[in-house]
Amino acid sequence: xxxxYEVLGLKEGASVEEIKKAYRELVKKYHPDRYRxxxxxxxxxxxxxxxxxAYDILMKNANNSSQRQQQQQQYQRQQQSQNTGSGYYGGGxxxxxxxxxxxxxxxxxxxxxQAQKMLDAMPVRDATWNYxxxxxxxxxxxxxxxxxxxxxxxxxxxxxxxxxxxxxxxNTQYNTYRYNNNFYRGGYNNNPDMCSICTTLWxxxxxxxxxxxxxxxCC
Amino acid sequence: xxxxxxxxxxxxxxWEFEVFRGYYCGVCKAMAKxxxxxxxxxxxxxxxxxxxxxxxxxxxxxxxxxxxxLVHPLKKRYxxxxxxxxxxxxxxxxxxxxxxxxxxxxxxxxxxxxxxMAVLKKxxxxxxxxxxxxxxxxxxxxxTLRELEQRNCDSIDEVSxxxxxxxQKVFLYGKKCESAGKVLGWVGYNLGKWIxxxxxxxxxxxxxxNGSYNPLVVQYKYSENExxxxxxxxxxxxxEFVLVxxxxxxxxxxxxxxxxxxxxxxxxxxYRGLLIKTRNVLQMGAGCHEESL
Numbered sequence: 467x468x469x470x471y472e473v474l475g476l477k478e479g480a481s482v483e484e485i486k487k488a489y490r491e492l493v494k495k496y497h498p499d500r501y502r503x504x505x506x507x508x509x510x511x512x513x514x515x516x517x518x519x520a521y522d523i524l525m526k527n528a529n530n531s532s533q534r535q536q537q538q539q540q541y542q543r544q545q546q547s548q549n550t551g552s553g554y555y556g557g558g559x560x561x562x563x564x565x566x567x568x569x570x571x572x573x574x575x576x577x578x579x580q581a582q583k584m585l586d587a588m589p590v591r592d593a594t595w596n597y598x599x600x601x602x603x604x605x606x607x608x609x610x611x612x613x614x615x616x617x618x619x620x621x622x623x624x625x626x627x628x629x630x631x632x633x634x635x636x637n638t639q640y641n642t643y644r645y646n647n648n649f650y651r652g653g654y655n656n657n658p659d660m661c662s663i664c665t666t667l668w669x670x671x672x673x674x675x676x677x678x679x680x681x682x683x684c685c
Numbered sequence: 686x687x688x689x690x691x692x693x694x695x696x697x698x699x700w701e702f703e704v705f706r707g708y709y710c711g712v713c714k715a716m717a718k719x720x721x722x723x724x725x726x727x728x729x730x731x732x733x734x735x736x737x738x739x740x741x742x743x744x745x746x747x748x749x750x751x752x753x754x755l756v757h758p759l760k761k762r763y764x765x766x767x768x769x770x771x772x773x774x775x776x777x778x779x780x781x782x783x784x785x786x787x788x789x790x791x792x793x794x795x796x797x798x799x800x801x802m803a804v805l806k807k808x809x810x811x812x813x814x815x816x817x818x819x820x821x822x823x824x825x826x827x828x829t830l831r832e833l834e835q836r837n838c839d840s841i842d843e844v845s846x847x848x849x850x851x852x853q854k855v856f857l858y859g860k861k862c863e864s865a866g867k868v869l870g871w872v873g874y875n876l877g878k879w880i881x882x883x884x885x886x887x888x889x890x891x892x893x894x895n896g897s898y899n900p901l902v903v904q905y906k907y908s909e910n911e912x913x914x915x916x917x918x919x920x921x922x923x924x925e926f927v928l929v930x931x932x933x934x935x936x937x938x939x940x941x942x943x944x945x946x947x948x949x950x951x952x953x954x955x956y957r958g959l960l961i962k963t964r965n966v967l968q969m970g971a972g973c974h975e976e977s978l
């Protein structure tokens with residue numbers, strides 16, 4: 467068993483607030499939604515389980531485990547609603563939902579060759595087909611085609627939430643990385659330069675003077 | 686490999702920079718040992734990254750010494766010790782550079798090819814003997830790549846696959862433990878895809894001029910009455926999507942790795958360096974700095 471503090475990336479003896487904050491961030495980072503179209507989703511789940519356990523241990527020490535249980539229940543509920551959700555939409559494919567479900571499971575389990583075979587055998591190239599083909603390509607790393615197929619699926623059936631979700635997941639992932647905090651946190655090229663510091667000071671000084679005070683006495 | 690993987694240098698702290706350069710120098714030194722001093726000329730930053738990443742999964746602290754070297758005799762520099770990660774990265778550098786030179790000769794009849802190959806021959810043979818399985822798999826993928834290029838493949842996804850898989854195998858081999866291997870493999874796969882396509886975008890102008898194969902030119906149907914600049918402009922957004930999406934997948938895999946040290950340097954490369962490089966090659970003018978070490 468690993469040290470729970472280490473799992474959450476904290477120093478021994480961190481405060482409850484710090485634990486909560488670290489936990490929230492890690493859950494966001496390894497959230498199953500984020501890894502849904504990724505071949506490593508099982509490993510992300512494992513990691514999340516580890517984080518949950520570590521959090522439980524630490525919060526039990528802090529006599530406050532009820533809150534996490536609540537969160538966990540909430541999360542499980544979310545999962546369930548998602549699962550039933552996809553089942554429902556999958557059922558939209560008349561008479562073929564079982565076939566579609568099989569393909570989905572194969573993609574999920576990394577059996578790409580078989581999934582591709584079954585997709586090739588489908589008689590029509592409708593929205594469902596495009597959607598599944600998109601998901602498969604996404605997992606295999608063929609992002610250009612994946613994107614095209616998912617777009618096509620949404621174009622063909624604009625009201626299908628499952629297809630739209632998949633496409634928006636792709637866009638969210640793209641944008642989250644592209645505009646990641648590390649990149650846009652205001653590094654060396656975004657810091658206020660001398661000019662804007664001076665202007666700000668000057669402004670503050672003028673405002674103070676307006677009200678009869680003074681910030682910088684020499685001007 | 687083409688030397689695209691570099692940190693965002695101005696954002697590195699000085700010790701971070703020293704450590705990164707330490708790995709770079711360490712790989713260089715290991716290459717000299719394997720392939721002779723002339724073998725150093727093919728050193729790339731990509732393999733310094735490979736050494737850094739693989740070594741960061743080991744819990745021993747970074748080990749290295751201040752030393753003088755043949756290339757920079759005047760000042761002592763921090764050089765990482767020849768750990769298994771550093772040695773592996775240097776072997777990979779020799780291997781991939783050898784194939785790159787071979788490719789240069791076969792495609793362009795560039796005389797640099799045979800000259801470089803002669804220099805690396807000895808090292809290449811040693812590496813081949815050391816990792817026979819890996820070398821076999823890499824050579825098979827290269828053969829597939831050649832076929833795809835020769836038949837003018839019109840899908841960037843398909844043609845970038847062999848190189849992506851080469852990198853997948855290279856990263857996978859770096860760590861035998863199964864789950865870490867799978868994660869590293871996905872880092873490598875996406876990195877390979879990114880490198881191949883970034884290089885393709887970088888080469889558009891040259892390839893159009895001398896009529897050689899370029900997957901972007903074929904997939905997006907460059908027509909002769911279009912200027913190269915407007916073509917690049919036309920496909921910029923689409924290319925950016927695939928490049929950045931590959932990086933975002935790489936980032937997910939990276940998040941799953943159990944990094945024991947050098948985290949801030951790796952973060953710099955993965956969250957900043959790779960993105961800045963992408964923007965610079967796509968000429969998006971992000972106002973970003975880039976310098977050689």
